[in-house]
Amino acid sequence: MIAPKRLRKAKTKNSKEILYRLEEYLESNYRGPVEILCGFWGNQQDAITYQELRQIVQDGTVDQETLQLWSQDYSILVANQLSGMWMDAVIAGSKGQPILDNLAFEFNSQSSGILNWIKERGAEFVTASTQEQKNAIAALLTKKMKDGHTVDELSRLIRPCIGLTEGDAKAAARFYDNIVANLKKDHPRMKLESIRRKALDATQKYAERKHRARAMTIAQTESAFAYNRGADEGIRQAQAAGYLGVMRKRWSTLGDDAVCGVCNSLNGVEIDMDAEFDITGRILFPGHHLMPPAHPRCACAVEYIEVEPPVFHPEVQEMSRAQEELEEVAEPVYLGALENASDDVVKSTLEEYELKIVQSSVENAVIITKAGLIWQCSGDKNSVLLSSDLGIELSGASVTHNHPLDSVNEYSFSDQDITFFLENDLKVLRGIDERYIYELSREYFEVDLHATLEELMKSDGDLARHEYVIDTAQRFGIGYRRWKR
Numbered sequence: 001m002i003a004p005k006r007l008r009k010a011k012t013k014n015s016k017e018i019l020y021r022l023e024e025y026l027e028s029n030y031r032g033p034v035e036i037l038c039g040f041w042g043n044q045q046d047a048i049t050y051q052e053l054r055q056i057v058q059d060g061t062v063d064q065e066t067l068q069l070w071s072q073d074y075s076i077l078v079a080n081q082l083s084g085m086w087m088d089a090v091i092a093g094s095k096g097q098p099i100l101d102n103l104a105f106e107f108n109s110q111s112s113g114i115l116n117w118i119k120e121r122g123a124e125f126v127t128a129s130t131q132e133q134k135n136a137i138a139a140l141l142t143k144k145m146k147d148g149h150t151v152d153e154l155s156r157l158i159r160p161c162i163g164l165t166e167g168d169a170k171a172a173a174r175f176y177d178n179i180v181a182n183l184k185k186d187h188p189r190m191k192l193e194s195i196r197r198k199a200l201d202a203t204q205k206y207a208e209r210k211h212r213a214r215a216m217t218i219a220q221t222e223s224a225f226a227y228n229r230g231a232d233e234g235i236r237q238a239q240a241a242g243y244l245g246v247m248r249k250r251w252s253t254l255g256d257d258a259v260c261g262v263c264n265s266l267n268g269v270e271i272d273m274d275a276e277f278d279i280t281g282r283i284l285f286p287g288h289h290l291m292p293p294a295h296p297r298c299a300c301a302v303e304y305i306e307v308e309p310p311v312f313h314p315e316v317q318e319m320s321r322a323q324e325e326l327e328e329v330a331e332p333v334y335l336g337a338l339e340n341a342s343d344d345v346v347k348s349t350l351e352e353y354e355l356k357i358v359q360s361s362v363e364n365a366v367i368i369t370k371a372g373l374i375w376q377c378s379g380d381k382n383s384v385l386l387s388s389d390l391g392i393e394l395s396g397a398s399v400t401h402n403h404p405l406d407s408v409n410e411y412s413f414s415d416q417d418i419t420f421f422l423e424n425d426l427k428v429l430r431g432i433d434e435r436y437i438y439e440l441s442r443e444y445f446e447v448d449l450h451a452t453l454e455e456l457m458k459s460d461g462d463l464a465r466h467e468y469v470i471d472t473a474q475r476f477g478i479g480y481r482r483w484k485r
Contacts, residue, residue, distance in 0.1 A: 014098045015303045021096040022301045023228060026220055029088070033219035036081050038211055041163030044073055048162070053155040059222075062134055071130045075411050075453040079467050084475075085219075086118050086226040087468065092229025097304055100234060101242045105445075110414055114233055115464040118393055119456070124285060136169035140252050140291065156200055157380040160207035168210040176203040221296045228291045228302060230460040234303045236273075248306035251292070253300050262342050263292075270305070305319065332367075332375045332392060333442050341372035346428075350400045351372070354432045357402045368429070370396035382408045383416075400430035408464030411436050412482060418472060435462065438469075438482040446479035 041440055048066070056062055087109065094100075094107040108114075139145075140158055161169040179199035183190060206266055238244045251266040253259045259267070262280055267279060276289035280302070284293070292300040314447035338345055346368050353376075357364040363384040367375045375392050377384050381404055401417075405411040413421075413431055421429040421440045429440040451463050466482055 015250070015301075017098050018096055018301045018303050019252055019254060019299075020301065021092075021223070024222055025092045025096070025227060026299065028083075029223060030216065030219045033085050033223070033324075034079075034084070034215040035211065037163075037215035037218060038208075039079050040073070041080075041211055041215075044070065045162045046157050047073075048159065050155060051076070052153055053156055053158050055143065056137065056158065057146070057151050057154045060146070061302065062137050067266060068240050070133055071126060072453055074129045075456065076121075078125055078448060078451040079456075080121055080471060082125065082222070083118055083122060083468060084471050086121060087114075087222045089226035090230035090233065093227035093232075094234030096227065096301070097234060099244070099304055099306065100238060105238050105241060105243050107230075108237060108408075110410055110465065111233065111256075112239065112410070112461070115410060115468070117229060117317075118226075119166070119459075119464040120463070121285070122184075123456065124479070125222075128341070133162065135166040136164050137237035139166050139169050141172055148177075153196060155398075156196075157203065157482060160204045163214070164207060164210055165214060168207075168214065172203055172207050172210065175206050176200065179203065195314060204365040206207060217296050219286075221293055223297070224287065224293045224298060228293070231302060231304070232273075232291055239310075242310050243305055243452075246306070246311040248305050248307050249273060249291070250303045250305055251277060251300060252289075253302050260295065260298075262294050263298060266300070266469075271308065301396050304472065332377045335366075335374040335376055337374060338368065338372035341368070344371075346398050350398060350430060354400050354402070354467050357400075358432050359406050360402055363401055363404060363407070365399055365401040366394055367394070369393045370400045373479070381406075394424040394426065396425065398430075399426055400427040400432065403431060403433040405434050409433055410463040411462045411471045413440060413480075414437050418469070418476075421478070432485070435485060437485055439480070440473070443479040444473075445478045446481055447473050448481050 015214060047069075052066065057067070069165060076246075091107070091109050094109070112470070137158055140161060145154065157173060161172050164172065176199050179196055179202050183195045183198060187195070189459050233251075235247055236245065239247060247273075250268060251261045251263075253267040255267065265372060266277055266279070271277065274290075276295075279289050279294045281295060283289075284295070291302050292298055294300060338349065342438070350366065353366040358364065360378075362381055363379040365377045365379075365384045367377070369375070369392065371393070373392075379385055384401060393395065397420040411433060418440065426440075427442060431438045448466070450467060450470055451459070456463060456467075469480055469482075
């Protein structure tokens, strides 16, 4: 089991609850990523041909084309699977702090800080994993290995080691050699080809166990990393919204015999929010010293403590009151009806209204109901209220809305947009901003392809949310497209 041992003691009641929530999340969510990673490495092994493996052995290195393919594989894995894992852990982490439990605070998982972090973490993961794979194969191509094995042996030995670390690849090679040596000693009359085949079969099973162990390490470490990041972001958002004042963070461990020396030395250490913990050892990732995990499979967490109450800002209350007043007076405006409510006419009508609302400084939504009635609602800079309470028949409707310049816009749909589309059984939901037009539909086969690694690297931040919505659309079986204006 990947989850840490049962809690025995903790510094405070809140600390114990924080660790319990982290433990519960890790225990409930590690299996999916483990299966995904093991399946991914298996697919990589199957994708490379025996001839390509022989060429790698003969050249003594992995060629750039193969490295590029591996890098692309990892990029697709990140975009299709791991980004969702990180986002789920971030959201869970934001709910892991008891200090936020009784606040009327809503965590924004689509903040630029979270989306940019997932994008950066994904790029780091792709680079590190590709390099680790290269190092593992290089360990099997040293002069000592090439002198002691035939080209055929090494070619066959490389395949099960794809996806392992350098240390695990070396261990697999030693395991293979030991099996061969023992079979030669115990069965001197056995044919050499049979010995090698039996040794390779045993090594394949050994490597599979190593793959699963590595997958479990990655699953727990990455989930714990994102979980703690979500907790930190949640506290900072609550501070920015005026719910919390000056905060400090305190390292919390399980407090039992399984805690390592590094984490034991940190237990109870309390520092400022932006300060770094004194974590020894290699740096696992940028920002490693700001929060747990301290090392692979670390199950520590941070307890956030309010040391000064929030400062009251009258202007913030005035802005909130003004927004409430805006929400109260935002009534739908009837714009007319279509004589012909065919798909083409509805689409062209929405496009006409998009040109009218795209320059607006507040959000506007234009609704064309299934019967062809046209309505418009206006909101504030970052939202427009739409619900069944407005008296508009939303089921089967086609809707478009704008994201104003300088609003909280990630150049795609927000979670609220997607929920609105699904819960109200819309036919089409469109969005427009200064750069893109995007559309959700019931045509599940119309989903954009994920960006390539090159496109992700060149992105200025406009792909992170887009990639997430592609995954979300695939998960819910709906269509999603985005194109430049």
